[in-house]
Amino acid sequence: MATVTSKTGQAVERVSFDSLLKRRLFYTPSFEIYGGYSGLFDYGPPGCALLTNIVDQWRKHFILEEDMLEVDCPAITPEEVLKTSGHVEKFADWMCKDPKTGEIFRADHLVEEVLEARLKGDKEARGQRIEVDEAKDAKKKKKVKDIKAVKLDDAVVQEYEEVLAKIDNYDGKDLGALIVKYQIKNPGTGGDVLPPVAFNLMFETNIGPTGQLKGYLRPETAQGQFVNFAKLLDFNQQGMPFASASIGKSFRNEISPRSGLLRVREFLMAEIEHFVDPEGGKKHARFDEVKHIELDFLDRNTQLEGKTNITRMSIGEAVSLKMVDNETLGYFLARIHLFLLRIGIDPKRTRFRQHMANEMAHYAADCWDAELQSSYGWIECVGCADRSAYDLTVHAKKTGAPLHVRQVRDEPLKFEQWEVALDKKKAGPKFKKDAKAIDDALNNLSQELLEKLSLELREKGKVDIELPETERRVELEKDLVTIEKHQKVIHTREFTPNVIEPSFGIGRIIYTLLEHSYWYREGTEKAAGDTEKRGVLSFPPIVAPTKVLLVPLSNNPDFKLSLQKLGTRLRHLGVSSRVDDSSVSIGRRYARNDELGTPFGVTVDFQSVKDDTVTLRDRDSTKQVRADVDTICNAIKSMVDGKTSWADTQKELPEFTQQEVD
CATH class of the missing domain: 3.40.50.800 (Anticodon-binding domain)
Structure with a gap:
């Protein structure tokens, strides 16, 4: 049976700990009188107060301290918005199914569960006491059916450990290969499972009575902040950099919710979008205030070697070594660490893990998770990503909205530039419907090619260009086109900001805080040989319910x-x-x-x-x-x-x- 390591190092059965939380109404399964529904929980009075106090500290630590602009946007999001952001196509996990029982598994969790169980069985076979020994009845033993006291070869143990260290880096094809290679079955029945398939995690809905406008419950609060960027920039009097923030419910249709509050279908998020000028290395004006703070890092290279060794260093050193990509990202990692300490998270059970290539979004420059250790293992509770300029770029391209910054330059920028012009009055009658395609093709030519064509136009009196969509070539006489170099002076600069995004899962933070705060003291003896254990939750006063x-x-x-x-x-x-x-x-x-x-x-x-x-x-x-x-x-x-x-x-x-x- 799994145990919770208490604040004082005591081992407590997780069943007893969870029972205390539910008995004291920190949280309880939703709709329990109807049998309950997985992945849905209600917070009781102390749980609500704890959540409220943590959110209050979050607002003070981030929104007030950093002068952020808070917004509150709808949870219902039109499909078009989430198509543009990429969520409709890509917001998915890999699931596999037992065709006989119909049971559904999240593929990476299935591989983790089975390989970890085999490693526990190996420890038992080697004479090491493990948690499964504490399963005293048949029902509990059935839950750990896959754990068998079988000694594994040292090479196999190492291979399993390397796979588990890299589990977040595997895609569906990789997970399918692991399931076949290691003969991974349904842990409950021993039956085969089908190859993994992608399952989109968003809840679909219809907006309005006709059902024609499709939407989704948002999987994150970020998109509402991105689509309001131009208004927020105006509100901030065009000042850069600046940050917006949002606290609200998000929804994910988890494949197999488990681990109590750690994997649920409706949860509270607190997200920050810090908009920064990409020029100048994304420096942060207050980085010197935090550069001395030491963090425990698990970088991607260590994980790819199949290891989980921690490197402890200051955030200043991590940025200077480019292990953390830039100062602004590093600044927020340090501020996240300070927030977690403030609300009572155990620093000895905190680490920052860098995303590997396959798990990182294609547009991200770097991404780190603040992971907190619990009886369920290391749990991602805060993500901090450099999302580059992806979100603002795709929304601007889709809508034509000016999601960029326009600034007056300190010194005008002077340069020479080749410019091309098509005489549309002559080109229209001659090329008819191809005239627009020719004009577009000319305007998309590079400076190098325009310089080459200008020489060709002077020498031959004509140029030959290709129409990309049709791959046809057309010849343009010098009376139809001019290519000349002009002196340009630009007094303003336009750029699309990059975004650093810290994203907090409040429910996960609450659960790990509960574990990190728990311990028990011995009461007075009620009878000979019977000593009462009295649970204590040592919350810091600032967040105590x-x-x-x-x-x-x-x-x-x-x-x-x-x-x-x-x-x-x-x-x-x-x-x-x-x-x-x-x-x-x-x-x-x-x-x-x-x-x-x-x-x-x-x-x-x-x-x-x-x-x-x-x-x-x-x-x-x-x-x-x-x-x-x-x-x-x-x-x-x-x-x-x-x-x-x-x-x-x-x-x-x-x-x-x-x-x-x-």
Whole structure:
């Protein structure tokens, strides 16, 4: 059975961990009373609060800090837009089918699952304890049917590991070859599967009552930003570079949703499109602020060697070595890293993996994924791509919209240029319907060829040109065409910006944050040999769903006024709190809110009624301090805003040593 490695290094069965998340209503399967539907989940109250707080920090970290222009565009997108962007033709994964059972698999996941299972079986055969040993009943053993204790040759083990390291680089043909070569079957039945075929991941829909206007639910938020580029540029007073941002739902009709929140059909994305001048090496004005930050890199060359060795270096060094293509891309990799640290992601379980050639979009100059390690392996949670000028170029070509930047040059550009002109009044009657094709052919000639033809025109009095579409050649006399060199002075410059795109999967970040934040402490012994394990989610206060638990010592009515005062004071400070006045012990009330990740607890007791003092408890250490209500509330506000830590509060306020009671 798979295990979750906790924040403190403890091993926790993933079934137990997932049960906690669902029991405490962080998330739950959608439409569960109807049996549930794969790839669809509802967020409960703590899940919604966690998501909202992470998005709020994302806005502050990126939109506010970088002066980005936020837009909110429709999820329903006309087919024509997504045809132009290439999604209709190319937004697909490879799937294969078991013809006997009708079961569908995503081809790369099937290859991964089977080869990883065989490697686990090899470890078991070599006497190494593996997770499958923990499967105690027949149902669990059936799920891991393909794992057999069979020792593999060392060469085969190495070959499997190399294939897994390069799995993202294989296309449909390659995956089909791997399925045949390694005799990969349906893990559940052992049946053969058909060769992989492409499956477009977009949800199709019709717009309007006639059904004639076809559309799709967007698979990303980016296209809405690209088609609004000219308006955003105007709003930004033609200033370059600049960035737009969008936060919203996206939809992908996943072939085989699995792994809870990690692979779903509807999810929240936060995307940035940073528009930059391609001239000058895509430098970034603030790169010096982050160039010292060290990241763990898994570059494409290492992966192509069948290895997963990490290289740790500063982002400045990575850019100077051209491992990362340019400063702007490097700047955002560093900023992504800082954001993940801010919300509580474990830096030791974070790496940046470079896309290999086959998995990278054909128009991309470079692309890196921020991958976070979980009990499901390394998970892509943030993609950061240099999309070059592809998107703006294809939309401009399709619509004729001016999706470019026009700037006045500091110094006029002076140069000589060959120009050709066809006398249309004479060419029309002579060539009739071919006249336009001749004019187009002349205007598409290179400067080198025009120079050659000008010499030919002077010497022979005629030129011979080819009409590309018909491959016919026509002869033009000098009275029909002129080719001359002219002095040109250009005061403005037009260019299509390149785009650096950081793209965040919020649901995946939430799940890995939950794993990275989880640990448990031992409770008091309830009976001989029985020790209770109490789960804790150590979220940073800035993203914790609820910041403070208010706990009255008992249901004594004298405590109500103090609780009301506390709650009102915290609300005015913008700090969320909740009251737990249930009949169970204070220790148990704190314990169940530790499971919800509540970082602080305030206890109201008889002393509070006398002198307006309360105790403040820290979730992780369970240490407590005591002070008056205003002091405690201000200390909480400072910690919630990230200005101070619990260690700072402990130094400033007197410790309270009374133990919690179970």
